Amino acid sequence: MKRFIGFIKKEYYHIFRDKRSLFILFGMPIAQIMLFGFAITNEINNVDIAILDHSKDVDTKEIIHKISASKYFSIDQLIEKESDIETIFKKGKVKAVLNFEKDFGKNLIKDGEATIQIITDATDPNTANTISNYVNAILAQYQKELNKDVTIAYQITPRTRMVYNPELKSVYMFVPGVMTIILMLVSAMMTSISITREKELGTMEILLVSPLKPFQVIVGKVFPYIFLSIINAVVIVLLSIFIFKMPVQGSLFLLALESILFIISALALGILISTISATQQTAMMISLMGLMLPVILLSGFIFPISSMPLPLQLISNIIPAKWFIIIIKGIMLKGVGFQFIWKETLILVGMTVFFIGLSVKKYKIRLE
Amino acid sequence: MSNDHVIKVEGLTKMFGDFTAVNAITFEVEKGEIFGFLGANGAGKTTAMKMLIGISTPTSGKANVAGFDVFTNAEDIKKNIGYMSQKFALYDDLTVKENITFFGGIYGLSRKEIKEKSAVLIEELELEKAANKLVGSLPLGWKQKLSFSVSLLHDPKIVFLDEPTGGVDPITRRQFWEMIYKAANQGTTVFVTTHYMDEAEYCDRVSIMVNGTIEALDTPKKLKERFKTDTMNDVFLKLARG
Numbered sequence: 001m002k003r004f005i006g007f008i009k010k011e012y013y014h015i016f017r018d019k020r021s022l023f024i025l026f027g028m029p030i031a032q033i034m035l036f037g038f039a040i041t042n043e044i045n046n047v048d049i050a051i052l053d054h055s056k057d058v059d060t061k062e063i064i065h066k067i068s069a070s071k072y073f074s075i076d077q078l079i080e081k082e083s084d085i086e087t088i089f090k091k092g093k094v095k096a097v098l099n100f101e102k103d104f105g106k107n108l109i110k111d112g113e114a115t116i117q118i119i120t121d122a123t124d125p126n127t128a129n130t131i132s133n134y135v136n137a138i139l140a141q142y143q144k145e146l147n148k149d150v151t152i153a154y155q156i157t158p159r160t161r162m163v164y165n166p167e168l169k170s171v172y173m174f175v176p177g178v179m180t181i182i183l184m185l186v187s188a189m190m191t192s193i194s195i196t197r198e199k200e201l202g203t204m205e206i207l208l209v210s211p212l213k214p215f216q217v218i219v220g221k222v223f224p225y226i227f228l229s230i231i232n233a234v235v236i237v238l239l240s241i242f243i244f245k246m247p248v249q250g251s252l253f254l255l256a257l258e259s260i261l262f263i264i265s266a267l268a269l270g271i272l273i274s275t276i277s278a279t280q281q282t283a284m285m286i287s288l289m290g291l292m293l294p295v296i297l298l299s300g301f302i303f304p305i306s307s308m309p310l311p312l313q314l315i316s317n318i319i320p321a322k323w324f325i326i327i328i329k330g331i332m333l334k335g336v337g338f339q340f341i342w343k344e345t346l347i348l349v350g351m352t353v354f355f356i357g358l359s360v361k362k363y364k365i366r367l368e
Numbered sequence: 369m370s371n372d373h374v375i376k377v378e379g380l381t382k383m384f385g386d387f388t389a390v391n392a393i394t395f396e397v398e399k400g401e402i403f404g405f406l407g408a409n410g411a412g413k414t415t416a417m418k419m420l421i422g423i424s425t426p427t428s429g430k431a432n433v434a435g436f437d438v439f440t441n442a443e444d445i446k447k448n449i450g451y452m453s454q455k456f457a458l459y460d461d462l463t464v465k466e467n468i469t470f471f472g473g474i475y476g477l478s479r480k481e482i483k484e485k486s487a488v489l490i491e492e493l494e495l496e497k498a499a500n501k502l503v504g505s506l507p508l509g510w511k512q513k514l515s516f517s518v519s520l521l522h523d524p525k526i527v528f529l530d531e532p533t534g535g536v537d538p539i540t541r542r543q544f545w546e547m548i549y550k551a552a553n554q555g556t557t558v559f560v561t562t563h564y565m566d567e568a569e570y571c572d573r574v575s576i577m578v579n580g581t582i583e584a585l586d587t588p589k590k591l592k593e594r595f596k597t598d599t600m601n602d603v604f605l606k607l608a609r610g
Contacts, residue, residue: 006473010462017461017502202455208423209451210474211443 003212007220014194015224021190029182029232030239036174037244044130048076049096050088057105059114063142067098072134089121096120096131108146164333175240176328177301179233180321183259184266184295186229189287191270195221196283199274214363222267229263230256249335255328258341261348262324266291268355269320275362295321323348372398374526374557375420380429382415389415391580392429397526397559397573402552404571405561408608412580413561414454414530420559421528422446434525447475450519450556454531456511458518460504464495467503468518475522489517509540516547520556527551529560533567545570565601574600576607583607 015021049067053060068075076094079085088094099117101107108114118135120128164172195218198204207217237255240246248255269291277283296302298312299321305313316322323344330336330344338345375397382390390412397403407413418424420433422442431438434448458467465486472482490499493513498506503514512532519527529548533541545567552558560571568574568588575585584591584607588600595603 003474003476006470010459010466010470013462013466014459201460202453202457203459205423205453205455206451206457206471207474209421209446209449210471211447211476212474213443 004216004220007212007216008223011194011221011224015228021194024190025186025228025232026235028185029178029236032178032182033175033236033239034243036178037171037240044072044127044134046074047072047096047127047131048094049073049098049131050077050079050085050094051075052079052082052085052097052099054102055100055104055106057103059105059108060100063100063116063139064098066138066142067135070134070138085119089119092121094121095124095127096135098135169244169246171240171244172246172333174301175236175244175246176325176332177299179236179259179328180262180299180301180324181292181295182232182236183229183263184291184321185287186232187225187263187266188270188273188291189284191222191225191267192273192277192283192287193280194225195271195274196277196280200279215360218271218363222271225267225270226260226263229266230260233259233263246332248332250331250337254338255331258324258327258331258345258348261345261352262320265320265348265352265355268352268359272355272359272362275359294319298322299325301325318351320348320351323351374399374434375403375559376430376432377420378430380416380419380431381427382412382419382424383427388580390419390426393577393580393582395575395582395585397557399525399557400552400555402548402558402560402570402572404568404574405559405577406565406568406574406604407561407577411577413577416577417528417530417559417561420445421449421451447522448525450522450524450527452515452519452527452529452532454534456508456515458503458511458515461502463502464490464499464506464514467514468521471518472521477522485521489521493517509536509543512536512540513544513547516544520551524556526557526559529558531561531563533562533564541567565599565604568600568604576604578607 015025051064053064064075067073077088079088079097082099085097085099088097097119099119101115101117104114104116116139118132120131122128195204198207198221204217208214212220233256237248237252241248270287273283273286273290277286294315298305298308298316298319300316301321305316305322308316327341327344327348330341334340373396375395377396378394379392380390380394381388381392393416405413405417415424419426419438420431422433422438422445425442426438433445436442436444436448438445459470462470468486468489469482472485477485490496493510495510495514498510503511506514516527516529516532519529533544536544541564548558548560548570560567562568571588573585573587574591575582576591577583584594584603586594591603592598592600595606597603597606
C-alpha cells in the first residue's frame with residue numbers, strides 16, 4: 001500500500017509539472033463546454049433578413065411588423081427590385097429575403113390566396129431550414145388571426161410539444177456529448193500517453209524489473225486519471241447547471257456511478273492503446289483517430305444515428321460513447337431511473353470487461 | 369551449487385519463433401565479481417540479461433539468480449537485484465530527492481531508511497546543491513551516476529548494468545567505474561554489458577557472445593594470451609569475425 005501511495009504521488013508530480021497535460025486536463029473541459037454552449041448552437045437569434053415588398057398594403061405591413069417584432073429576425077433592409085436579391089446575398093450578411101407578390105392583400109381577399117416567396121441562403125442548410133420554418137410559423141399565425149371569425153368545417157391543428165427540452169436549447173444536447181468527449185480524452189488519451197511515455201523513457205523497464213507487479217504498475221498509472229476524470233465530470237455538470245441552467249432531472253448518484261463506469265471503460269481502452277503503441281505520438285494518433293473521431297461522429301452526439309446509413313448504424317453499436325450518451329441524456333434530461341437504462345449499462349459493463357481482459361492479455365504478451 | 373555462485377546458468381535458451389536469440393549458454397558468476405558481458409549488437413546479450421532479471425521467460429535451460437530460479441521465483445529475484453538500463457531511466461520531471469524517494473519506495477524501503485540513504489547518496493555524489501533540482505536539468509554524467517546509485521539503493525546482491533556508460537565522456541566513465549569497483553568491494557556482484565573494449569579490461573572476467581552463443585569466457589589477461597593480442601579490442605574482433 002505504501003508503495004502504491006508513493007507511485008501515485010509520482011504520477012501527480014508528472015501531471016502537475018507538465019503544463020500541457022494540465023491544460024488538456026483542466027483547461028480543455030471548460031473551454032469546450034463554453035464553446036459548445038455559447039458559440040455552437042442550432043438556435044437562430046436576430047437573423048438579418050431583407051424584405052422585397054411589391055405590394056405595400058395593410059397585410060404585408062402587418063406581416064412585416066410581426067416578423068420584425070419576433071426575436072428571431074431583424075430586418076436589415078428593404079429592397080426594391082428582384083435584381084437586388086442576388087447582390088445582398090453575395091454580401092453575406094442577409095440570410096433570407098421575403099418577396100411579397102404584387103397586389104398581395106388584394107389577391108388575399110379576392111381569391112383567398114396570396115403568395116410570398118421565402119428565399120434563404122442555403123450555404124448553411126441547417127440555418128436556412130430553421131429560418132424558413134420560423135417564417136412559416138409566423139405566417140400561419142397571421143392566417144389564423146385572419147380566419148378568426150370564419151368557421152372552417154374540418155381542421156386539423158397540430159399541437160407540437162417538445163418534451164424534455166421545451167425551449168430546444170442546443171446546449172442540452174451538447175453537455176452530455178462534451179462530457180463524453182472529455183472523459184474519453186482524459187481517460188483514454190492521457191493514460192495511453194502517460195504509459196507509453198514510461199516505455200519511451202525506459203522507466204517502464206525499470207518498473208518491471210522492480211518488485212512491483214505489472215498490474216500494480218498499471219493500476220498506479222491509471223488511478224490518478226480516474227480521480228481527475230471524476231473531478232472533470234463534476235466540473236462539467238456544475239458548469240451546465242449554473243451557467244447554462246440545464247437541469248439534472250435524475251439522480252446525481254446514478255449519474256456519478258454511470259460516469260465512473262464509462263471512465264473505467266475508457267481507461268481500459270487507454271491501456272489497450274498503450275500496449276500496441278511504442279511512442280507517445282503513436283498513442284496520441286491512435287487515441288485521436290481511433291477514439292475521438294468515432295465519439296464525435298458516430299456516437300449520436302452531433303449527428304443522429306437514426307439518419308445514418310445502416311452499416312454506420314451497426315458500427316455505432318460498438319462505440320461505448322453511444323451507450324454512455326444515451327444513459328446520461330436519460331438521467332440528465334429525462335430523469336429516468338436505473339430500470340430504464342439497465343440495458344445500456346449492461347452493454348457498457350460488458351465492453352469494459354472485454355477491454356480490460358484484452359489489455360491484460362496484450363500486456364502479458366508484450367512482457368514476453 | 370556452491371554458495372559463492374550468485375548466478376548459475378545452464379543451457380539457457382530463448383527462441384522467438386524460429387529465431388534462436390540465445391543458444392544454450394552456460395556460465396557462472398561469483399559473489400563480488402565484476403562480470404563483463406560482451407557482444408556485438410544483436411548477439412543476444414540484452415535478451416540473455418532480460419531472462420536473468422526476470423522480465424523474459426526462457427524457452428529452455430536452467431538459470432538461478434541470487435539463489436532463486438528464473439522460472440519459478442522471478443518475483444524473488446526482482447527483490448534481490450538492481451538494474452540500470454542502457455537508456456537513462458530516472459524521471460526527468462522529478463527532483464533528485466523525489467526520484468530517490470520514489471525508487472526507494474517501490475523497493476519497499478521505510479521512510480527512515482530512504483531518508484538516511486538519500487543523505488549519504490547525495491553527499492557521496494556531491495549533489496547537495498542539486499538535491500531539489502529536477503533531474504532533467506543535470507548533465508548526463510551526473511544523471512548516470514545517480515541512476516547507478518539509485519539501482520543500489522536497496523542493497524541488491526547483484527546489480528545488472530546494461531551499457532551504463534553510453535554517451536558519457538571519458539572522465540565520467542572513469543568515475544563511473546570507480547563506483548562500480550566500490551560496489552564490488554562491498555560485496556555486490558556486478559553484471560555489466562558494454563561496447564567499450566577498454567572497459568572490458570576493468571572486469572574480473574569477461575564473456576563474449578557471438579550469434580547467441582558464448583564464444584569465450586575468461587579473465588581479460590588469459591583471453592589476450594589465448595588470442596595472442598595486446599588488447600581486448602583485438603580479442604573481440606578476432607572472435608566476432610570468426
